[in-house]
Amino acid sequence: MFRQLDYKCQWYGRELVKIDRFYPSSKRCNHCGFVVEELPLDVRSWDCPSCETTGIDRNINAGKNILAAGLAVIVCGADVRPDNHSVKGQLRKTRTSRKKQKPRS
Numbered sequence: 001m002f003r004q005l006d007y008k009c010q011w012y013g014r015e016l017v018k019i020d021r022f023y024p025s026s027k028r029c030n031h032c033g034f035v036v037e038e039l040p041l042d043v044r045s046w047d048c049p050s051c052e053t054t055g056i057d058r059n060i061n062a063g064k065n066i067l068a069a070g071l072a073v074i075v076c077g078a079d080v081r082p083d084n085h086s087v088k089g090q091l092r093k094t095r096t097s098r099k100k101q102k103p104r105s
């Protein structure tokens with residue numbers, strides 16, 4: 001699945017960082033870090049109730065969050081890699097049992 005990306009990254013001398021698929025990239029405000037409870041897929045832009053930023057574009061916001069998460073992993077080894085679930089098994093369990101999570105598109 002990541003073979004193409006791996007190849008491209010090696011070609012361009014870039015580092016590939018994989019992010020947890022349950023990382024709330026769309027639902028997290030990239031301005032203040034607030035995470036909204038629900039963000040249905042048909043909502044393309046939203047307003048942050050915490051910092052009151054308006055018109056947050058779902059995809060651009062997610063892109064900024066994923067970039068920030070990837071940089072956090074490289075710089076300080078942040079805990080957003082998929083591999084870390086074995087260590088945080090407890091946390092994963094409560095997250096998935098709460099509600100069925102649809103895979104993000």
Ligand SMILES: [Zn+2]
Nearest residue numbers: 029032048051
């Ligand atoms: Zn905010």
